[in-house]
Structures are given as structure tokens and as C-alpha cells.
Amino acid sequence: MEFITVNRDNIDREHICCAIAEKRGETCVSSKKAWMKERFQDGLVFRKLDARGKVFIEYIPAEKAWCPILADGYMHINCFWVSGQFKGQGYANQLLEQCIADAKKKGKRGLTVLSSTKKMPFLSDPKYLKYKGFQIADTAAPYYELLYLPFDENAPVPKFRDCARQCKINEKGMVLYYANQCPHTDKYAPMIREIAEQHSTTVTLHKIETTEQAQNAPAPFTTYSFFYDGVLVTNEIFSDKKFEKFLASINS
Incomplete structure (x- = not known):
């Protein structure tokens, strides 16, 4: 199978991998594609397998990344995903090699990517990346790792911005920072606010809509960061059931 690049010319007819299984995915898809269209001018690249599956890599110059990092001269991997029947066939290696060659x-100077101390949902697999030569450049609470693959030994070491190191905010209660970098947030962010209201409580939503806002965010994963009483709870997008379970845990 061949790989194709999603760009301005074909984005309206190509699927974007991560939302193809969504039963009511049109809103999800349109929000993500709108985000991508605005980022192409910043150098965004979206490479995927020419098949109906979740096999893709998305990257952008680090200076324009929606991630609070200092990594001038690097290319930042936003998302890197091979799943389902496509695992174990060398597609991840091919996508990474293509990204390296392009960079x-x-x-x-090299690549950066947001990962974690152990494999977690929505974050790149640290075991695989370290096997491929990535090193830890910096860490942030409670489990984030900024990994990097320098192309020469003199390349500067990237780091997190200070605003995101502690993953804490001053707001009390439930607070969600999110962005349309993920196709699912436009559906699931309002959903948890509605569920909270049904339980006579509130969730404050902060939608990140600019690169500057993202680079000054209070947590490394700007796509979805849920806080409770000022402390990061999760970067995993809450489903209705998982959010109901969280509400039960804080009210028990």
C-alpha cells in the first residue's frame, strides 16, 4: 500500500484516520479539518496510509506546534498512530522514516514528540520511540515526557515552557482546556458540561483557538487537559460513562 499526504487540494475528500469509526463523526471531522486547513500555512504535514484505517503521522515545525515547548529548529510530531489490523506490518517505521527524511x-535539527512515562491514551508510545533512538529532553508533572531525536550531537536540547511544568491552575472545580487538534473534542467537551449541569454542577470550558494560547497552556497536552480543584486529572477524553464515574468519585 502507498502513503499519501493530506493537503489543501485533497483534504475535503480524504478521511483523516482518527475519526473514521465515529458513528456521528461529521462534526468531529469538520472541526479537525478546519483546524488543519489553518495550520497548513504553518507547515503542518499529515501523512497516512492510502487505506481505510488509523495509520498516520502528523507533524509541524516546533515553533508553530500547539504544545508549550521551546524547540527552535525542530519538527514536532503532533500525533503518530498505527492501530488495528495494520499493526506489525512496518507501517510505523515507514511513517517515522518519512518524517525524519522530510525534517x-x-x-x-531533529524531532520532538510528547509522550509519557508509560503508554497512555492519546500520547505517543514511549517504548517504541526510545527503541527508535528518541531520548528524554524534559519532563513535566505528573507523567509527561518530552522526547527528542537530534540529527547531530550539537543540537540543543528542547524543553517544556515553565507554564506547563506543574500542570496546575488557580481555578477551582472542574476545568477543561481543549482544542480542535483532535477531531473528537468538539463533541465531547460540551457533552461533559451538559452532564455536569444535569448533576447540578459545572465544568468550565477553555477552548484553545490560537497557537499563542496553546504555547502558553497550563499543561503539555493542549488537545484535552481536565483539571479538578487546580490539579490535572487526565489528558484522556472523557466519554459519558467515564465522566459519570468521575463525578461519582468526587461526590462519594
Whole structure:
């Protein structure tokens, strides 16, 4: 199978992998595609397998990344995913190799990617990346790792911005920071607010809509960061059932 690049010319007819299984995915897809269209001018690249599956890599120059990092001259991997029947066939290696080649062609110093101390939902697999030569550049509470793959030994070491190191905010109660970098947030963010209201409580939503806002966010994963009483709870998008379970836990 071949890989294709999603760009301005074909984005309206191509699927974007991570939302193809969504039963009511049109809102999800349109919000993500709108986000991508605005990022193409910043150098966003979306490479995927030419098949109906979740096999893709998305990356952008680190100076324009929606991640609070300092990594001038690097290329930042937003999302890197191979799942289901496509695992174990070498597609991850091919996508990473293509990303490396593209970054070198564009004169980058290396790659960065947001990961974690152990594999977690929505974050890149640290075991695989470290096997491929990525190193820990920096860490942030409670489990984030900024990994990097320098192209030469003199490349500077990237780091998190101070605003995101502690993953704490001053607001009390339930607070969600989110962005349309993920196709599912536009559906699930309002959903938890509605569920909270049904339980006579509230969730404060902060939608990140600019690169500047993302780079000054209070947590490394700007796509979805849920806080309770000022402390990060999860970067995993709450389903209705998982959010109901969380509400029960804080009210028990």
C-alpha cells in the first residue's frame, strides 16, 4: 500500500484516520479539518496510509506546534498512530522514516514528540520511540515526557515552557482546556458540561483557538487537559460513562 499526504487540494475528500469509526463523526471531522486547513500555512504535514484505517503521522515545525515547548529548529510530531489490523506490518517505521527524511530535507535539527512515562491514551508510545533512538529532553508533572531525536550531537536540547511544568491552575472545580487538534473534542467537551449541569454542577470550558494560547497552556497536552480543584486529572477524553464515574468519585 502507498502513503499519501493530506493537503489543501485533497483534504475535503480524504478521511483523516482518527475519526473514521465515529458513528456521528461529521462534526468531529469538520472541526479537525478546519483546524488543519489553518495550520497548513504553518507547515503542518499529515501523512497516512492510502487505506481505510488509523495509520498516520502528523507533524509541524516546533515553533508553530500547539504544545508549550521551546524547540527552535525542530519538527514536532503532533500525533503518530498505527492501530488495528495494520499493526506489525512496518507501517510505523515507514511513517517515522518519512518524517525524519522530510525534517532533514527542510533543515531541521531533529524531532520532538510528547509522550509519557508509560503508554497512555492519546500520547505517543514511549517504548517504541526510545527503541527508535528518541531520548528524554524534559519532563513535566505528573507523567509527561518530552522526547527528542537530534540529527547531530550539537543540537540543543528542547524543553517544556515553565507554564506547563506543574500542570496546575488557580481555578477551582472542574476545568477543561481543549482544542480542535483532535477531531473528537468538539463533541465531547460540551457533552461533559451538559452532564455536569444535569448533576447540578459545572465544568468550565477553555477552548484553545490560537497557537499563542496553546504555547502558553497550563499543561503539555493542549488537545484535552481536565483539571479538578487546580490539579490535572487526565489528558484522556472523557466519554459519558467515564465522566459519570468521575463525578461519582468526587461526590462519594
